[in-house]
Amino acid sequence: MITRQDVEHVARLARLELGDAEIERMREQLNAILGYIDKLRELDVTNVEPTSHAVPLVNVMREDEVVPCLSQDQMLANAPDRVGELFRVPRIIED
Amino acid sequence: MSTLTKTGWDVVIGLEVHAQLLTRSKMFCGCPTAFGARPNSQTCPVCQGMPGVLPVVNRRAIEFGIKTALAFTCRINPACRFARKHYYYPDMPKNFQISQYEEPLAEDGALEIDVDGASRAIGIQRLHLEEDVGKLLHEGTLETAQASLVDYNRSGVPLMETVSRPDLRSPEEAAAYLRAFRAVLVYLGVCDGNMEEGSLRCDANVSLRPRGATELGTKVEIKNMNSFRNVKLALEFEVKRQRQALAAGERIVQETRLWDADRGYTRAMRSKEYAHDYRYFPEPDLVPLEIERAWVDAIRAALPELPRQRRERFVRQYGLPPYDAGVLTQSRALAEYYEAAVREFRQPKIVSNWIMSELLRELPGDDERAIERAPVPPANLAGLLRLIEDGTISGKIAKDVFQKMVGSGEDARTIVAREGLTQVADEGALAAVIDQVLAQNPKAVEDYKGGKTAAKGALVGQVMKATRGKANPAIVNRLLEEKLSKI
Numbered sequence A: 001m002i003t004r005q006d007v008e009h010v011a012r013l014a015r016l017e018l019g020d021a022e023i024e025r026m027r028e029q030l031n032a033i034l035g036y037i038d039k040l041r042e043l044d045v046t047n048v049e050p051t052s053h054a055v056p057l058v059n060v061m062r063e064d065e066v067v068p069c070l071s072q073d074q075m076l077a078n079a080p081d082r083v084g085e086l087f088r089v090p091r092i093i094e095d
Numbered sequence B: 001m002s003t004l005t006k007t008g009w010d011v012v013i014g015l016e017v018h019a020q021l022l023t024r025s026k027m028f029c030g031c032p033t034a035f036g037a038r039p040n041s042q043t044c045p046v047c048q049g050m051p052g053v054l055p056v057v058n059r060r061a062i063e064f065g066i067k068t069a070l071a072f073t074c075r076i077n078p079a080c081r082f083a084r085k086h087y088y089y090p091d092m093p094k095n096f097q098i099s100q101y102e103e104p105l106a107e108d109g110a111l112e113i114d115v116d117g118a119s120r121a122i123g124i125q126r127l128h129l130e131e132d133v134g135k136l137l138h139e140g141t142l143e144t145a146q147a148s149l150v151d152y153n154r155s156g157v158p159l160m161e162t163v164s165r166p167d168l169r170s171p172e173e174a175a176a177y178l179r180a181f182r183a184v185l186v187y188l189g190v191c192d193g194n195m196e197e198g199s200l201r202c203d204a205n206v207s208l209r210p211r212g213a214t215e216l217g218t219k220v221e222i223k224n225m226n227s228f229r230n231v232k233l234a235l236e237f238e239v240k241r242q243r244q245a246l247a248a249g250e251r252i253v254q255e256t257r258l259w260d261a262d263r264g265y266t267r268a269m270r271s272k273e274y275a276h277d278y279r280y281f282p283e284p285d286l287v288p289l290e291i292e293r294a295w296v297d298a299i300r301a302a303l304p305e306l307p308r309q310r311r312e313r314f315v316r317q318y319g320l321p322p323y324d325a326g327v328l329t330q331s332r333a334l335a336e337y338y339e340a341a342v343r344e345f346r347q348p349k350i351v352s353n354w355i356m357s358e359l360l361r362e363l364p365g366d367d368e369r370a371i372e373r374a375p376v377p378p379a380n381l382a383g384l385l386r387l388i389e390d391g392t393i394s395g396k397i398a399k400d401v402f403q404k405m406v407g408s409g410e411d412a413r414t415i416v417a418r419e420g421l422t423q424v425a426d427e428g429a430l431a432a433v434i435d436q437v438l439a440q441n442p443k444a445v446e447d448y449k450g451g452k453t454a455a456k457g458a459l460v461g462q463v464m465k466a467t468r469g470k471a472n473p474a475i476v477n478r479l480l481e482e483k484l485s486k487i
């Protein structure tokens, strides 16, 4: 069972600010999802390898070669805020 | 608890070392890894963490990881996988770092260290690969900053994390481990080992427990130690802090503390700076790796000689004392310098003495680049030693010549010829000087004849002074004895 506290904790980790009504709605939805997982649990999967990837591929690698980057201007154009050649972000140390 | 004496505690330290791998391109994209480029000039949508991009593993990074794991006698896992480690911090714009979690590249190895003449194997728990994160600069001081500035050039550079077992028993052992670790990486050519530039970073877990206990005490993680010296100082401080707290009957709080090198203490990080809840899960964009036996075997077959093996060979092949061999093999560049010099001047112990006393006075022996670019290359050192051997200059003059070689980069013969430093071995000329010295020092002569043999030393000194150090000391000694015996 997902509690209010669980929702608040996950919201904090995801840096989401939720109102009271939203927390309650999320709690119900998450419980519904977990309820579905419980249903899947009824299947016997003792001899099935856990799947983390849907494609049957291994060892996809590239050679250690440099390819051109995007230019500094192009990359910095994505910045909501910048100082010279650097991205500027809100201060991260909280009191 | 406070009844335990100051020596009643065992120190338990484990180290986590992050090493930037010397690949040309990043871990999951083709951006270059070169240090010192303009900020944000070496990035692309992959290493900036844009949505919808596809990371692809750099084969050489895996190869370097396997190489290192083999050097530490780890077991290479036949299958490994990357995982997402989630956290929110502007050094990683996609809000997760691609790392390895439950299935690391390698596990269960060891690194032998030497402390106080005894060697000990320190366990290595695991070795895994991940991507480095961007670099944060604070606007103003950390306390007053209204904003942080970010450079993402480092974001995505291949990092290898190696976690030791809590087998280290003192700050000295921790420093020895880190040195030995660094030497192995540099010999392998997988990392440049530069702590100041951040290519090698070290965190420590420190705890104390009553002497003889087997259960571990509460551990404290120490971060931000960016040099060998700081690692030792920070650990010494932390051990003392915990010892005092325990002696006062306090409990140690499990926390992360930052070493403040300027102020010389560790301080607790505020809890919000390290809320650990990483929610690891397999990275869906990267398929698993199945490391082939043949690949591992090929890498093993191509492993270079490692520091320990080289040290043992130096003792065997050149007859050096283990201490000399240890100093000379602390970096690959220094070991190669030594062997190049010995090839040209085949007296291994003399070459060793000159490197240890003169070259290492000028250059740090563990700085690969400094040794490679030494102003006195091995051939020039050998040239200088030949001039001593054939009697052209005295050992004392040679030390001055060495200093001049360091300053100008010239070879010894050039300096000796220009400055007229050639040793006076002309017996006629020396005899004349000795006659003059004997005439001017009747008291010393009298003392010598009266049985004070030490007086001869003073007379030799006078002759050397009169020739400005250029007299051949062996000839001076012989001539002086002959003349004194006739007086």
Ligand SMILES: [Zn+2]
Pocket (backbone or CB within 6 Å): B026, B029, B030, B031, B042, B043, B044, B045, B046, B047, B048, B156
């Ligand atoms: Zn990139």
